[in-house]
Amino acid sequence: MKPIGGPGRPAGSRANRPRQADIARLAGVSQPTVSLILSGGSAAVGIADETRRKVMAAAEQLGYMPDPIAKRLAAGQNNLLGLYTFTATFPTEMSHAYHPFLVGIEQESAAQGYDLLMFIASSVTGERPHAEVLNRVRLADGCLFMGRHLPIREMDRLLATDLPVVYLGRHDDFGDRLPYVGADYVTATAEVVRHLAELGHHRILYVRELDDAISAVDREAGFRRGMAECGLPVDRSTVVRTDGSDLTADRLRGWYEQGVTAIVTEATDTDAAHRAVLTAAATAGYRFPEDLSLATLGAPEHAVPGPAFLSGFSVPRREMGAAAVRLLTGLIAGDPSLARHQLMSCEPMPGQTAGPAR
Amino acid sequence: MKPIGGPGRPAGSRANRPRQADIARLAGVSQPTVSLILSGGSAAVGIADETRRKVMAAAEQLGYMPDPIAKRLAAGQNNLLGLYTFTATFPTEMSHAYHPFLVGIEQESAAQGYDLLMFIASSVTGERPHAEVLNRVRLADGCLFMGRHLPIREMDRLLATDLPVVYLGRHDDFGDRLPYVGADYVTATAEVVRHLAELGHHRILYVRELDDAISAVDREAGFRRGMAECGLPVDRSTVVRTDGSDLTADRLRGWYEQGVTAIVTEATDTDAAHRAVLTAAATAGYRFPEDLSLATLGAPEHAVPGPAFLSGFSVPRREMGAAAVRLLTGLIAGDPSLARHQLMSCEPMPGQTAGPAR
DNA sequence: ACAGGTTTCTAATGCGCATCAGATCTATCG
DNA sequence: CGATAGATCTGATGCGCATTAGAAACCTGT
Structure with missing residues (x-):
């Protein structure tokens, strides 16, 4: 001290x-x-x-x-809402992934009369970088958590206290103990696949990232469901995992020549897979949607201003942020009638990178 | 309660x-x-x-x-740094203007062991939207202020208390009472003009926004100084004020035919002037830098990833954010040796929109 | 005029921790 | 061997506020 x-x-x-x-x-x-x-x-x-x-x-x-x-x-109360992101809230290298969430969070917090307390994992972090912050978090009346990966152990300890908490993203491992506001990736992804199928695509590849974040799992599940519902086969080569480095132009060319007409990728905080596809396509000289169709799940909203460029669906990040704040303030107020798990649906985006199969 | x-x-x-x-x-x-x-x-x-x-x-x-x-x-201390933006911190319509600042602020706060408390002007704001928040602000150990326009009266009241405060931007009206971290727009703008002059441009137009934010004033001053230093005349028609709506393609064409070869615009949180020029040029069919050279003061960093596209200079927003936090924590600690007014220099960006005069 | 009821305020206390002025006890010295 | 100097620890207290029990003053009706 x-x-x-x-x-x-x-x-x-x-x-x-x-x-x-x-x-x-x-x-x-x-x-x-x-x-x-x-x-x-x-x-x-x-x-x-x-x-x-x-x-x-x-x-x-x-x-x-x-x-x-x-x-x-x-x-016991100070009208402060904690906000803790398991990575930097304002990441440097990542795209401005959290920005839309923050817009919603800020607006709704203001509406509810709360200020935002942003907790930051101090730089001197050893093995458990979050332990210390998850303690400080109790300064606020309740806390919102964001980030692709949730530190299970620390979260478990936090949930043992009765500090109201809401996670921005689906996460059912804690059952009802962890309230969340997530996006319905499964349904939205299946819908995207169906759309591609209707455009005449039968050989559709799913290029996803390496890590098994829940959103990634949901998307793949949605992809498989969509394929199944359209009667399209999925085998071991249909789903490709990559961190981007091994997705060469040659590899893409190989897929093309095997009859692949559409690729589905996912947008994440790094956009590694999605960018890799774009880069490989540029190198190989393929254009979207003339040569290949591309659908990006959770198209990054910051990509390009103007009408949506990427086909796929967009995550209602702003609404999710607002809903999360509402849920949190409701929990703080002790409202028992709240749905502790909320899934919001994602709007399909026709975009300009998906077209009829060649 | x-x-x-x-x-x-x-x-x-x-x-x-x-x-x-x-x-x-x-x-x-x-x-x-x-x-x-x-x-x-x-x-x-x-x-x-x-x-x-x-x-x-x-x-x-x-x-x-x-x-x-x-x-x-x-x-007696809570290790909280306030952050108050005179508009929404996460604006919807504006470009992600504050993001780079926030990156620096977040990083440096973490390094200094402070958490960030974001104050939000409550939605129920009457005539003096800031009065209420500027009171709440005293909850933190010190507070950072951002925003193009600073509410003079409220700030004056706040400065009367001994809450350490730092403004992100130059502002000398309060003299030494208001510490700040700003950008040296004057020097950087003069440098841009000099660069254009060296490329052979003699008829250079400055298109600025309507409002008289200090940054705008500094930039115009820098423009005039640069012109003077290069022996180029500045008359009433050299500096154009616009909110974008009256900057038509015809008007741009007129300038072009009068021999204007380069345009300098400023990037702001709305980018109104800058966008207007881009739009008018696109409509008129002018390309940069073939037909016209364009320099944008404080080129928005979020524009396009990759090598800088816009010519001009970039504001070291991240470093400014970090410096502001350092200044603030220094003030909180009572360090008397601190420079209360800091101007950081902006790096010139050659970019791709400025070239030799036609 | 007095018991019983109201209204309006205050004294006392605690939240969990940090700080400081001793208290206690042991080592050291002349 | 009394005295002084550490070495260790504890009692008391405060941080700024909320809460509660109850004091004080003021009514009401009989």
Whole structure:
């Protein structure tokens, strides 16, 4: 702990901020009276109008702001919503993947009267980078979690406390203990496959990333379901896993010559698979949709302004962010009627990279 | 305020977590001893090894985690940096203008051990949307401000308190009272003009936005200085103000026929002027740099990945964010040796939209 | 005029931790 | 051997607020 000033008043920013006691002195009442008036709900019983006026005036005059820390220590709420991303919230190398979520989160937080407290894994992180932050998180009234991979152990510990928590993404491993707002990738992906099939594609490849994030699993499941529903076969070579490095132009050419007419990729926070396909196609001289059709699951919204370029579906990130905030504030308020697991549907995007099979 | 459990233990998330007192009991020592051992730095003086061992063992056994709230209440500091943007921090319609700043802010905050508290102007904003938030802001140990236009009156009030504050952008109206980290637009803009002049351009137009944000003023000043230094005349028609709507293709054509060979625009959070030029040029059929040269001051970094496309200069937004955080934490720590006004230089970007004059 | 009821406020206390001024006990010295 | 100097630890206290029990003043009806 950093050294602070002598006894009496700490040296920090709270140095000479007015406290309830100051208001009390100025208004000629006691501190608890001030507390009652300032935070005791709108219809605080048993306070004379005259007293209330005096206190309010004094508070106004001093520019009083309740100390959220003390408030929380004493009672339990400070109108702060935590936001913790398991990677940097504002990543450098990644595309601005989280931005749309943040837009929704910010708007809805404001609407609900909460401020956002962004927790950041400190740089000095050893083996369990999240352990420390997941503790700090309790500063807020509740916390929103984002990130492709959820640290199971730490989350388990956090869920053992009763801090309200919402995860932005589907995650059923914790059952009802972990409320979430996710996207219905399965349905949306199946829909994309069906659309391609209707365009005459029969040899469709699914190029996905290496890691098994839940969204990736869902998408593959949706792909398989879509293929099945359209009567298209799926064998070992239909689903390709790559981190991008091994997806060469030659390999793509090979697929093309074997009769593949459409490729489905997924957009992630790195977009590795998706970019690899684009690069390989550019190198091989294939154009979309003339030579090959391309559908990108969860097309990144930041790609290009204007009408959607990529075919596929778009994740309603903004709405998801807002819904997550609503769920969280509901949980904080103790609303029992809330659906703790919410899946939002993704809008199909016709786009310009998918067309009739050649 | 939410009702909590009976006296003794609150019903909140702190339900039955072990406290230092529990450890103390188990180890047969006093609570302050536990505090000393657990948080009194590595080489806490005057603690017998035997005692330390016992306490550590007890803490381990109980799975103790310090309560961050109590910790901060006692320490008088909460390791929170406020961040307030005078518009939405995650704007919908604007380009992701603030993102690079946020990257730097996030990284440096983490490095300094602070979390970020994002304040949001509540939606119910009347005439003075910022008044309420600028009050809430005092909840953090210090606060960073962003946004093209700074609400003078509210800022003045805030500066009257001793809350450490840093503004991201140049702003000298408050003199030394308002510390800031800005960008040296004047020098960088003059440099851009010089570059164009060296490419043979003599008729250079400056297309700027309507509003008189300080950055806009600085850029125009830099433009004029650059022109002067190159011996190029500037008259009333050399500087064009627009919100984009009146910048038609015809008007651009007119300039072209009057011998204008280069246009300088500025990138802002809306990019109105810059976009208008691009649109008009596209409509008129002009290409950059073949028909016209274009330089964009503060080229948006998010435009296109890969080698810089736009000529001009880039604002070191990330570094500015980090520098602002360093300045703020320095102020919080009470470091008197800090330069309260910092201007960072912008890197020239050759880009691909400026070439030799036709 | 007095018991019983209201209204309005205050004293006391605790939240979990950190800090500080001693208290206690042991080592060291002249 | 009394005295001084560490070495270790503890009691008391405060951080700013919320909560609760109950004091004080003020009514009401009989």
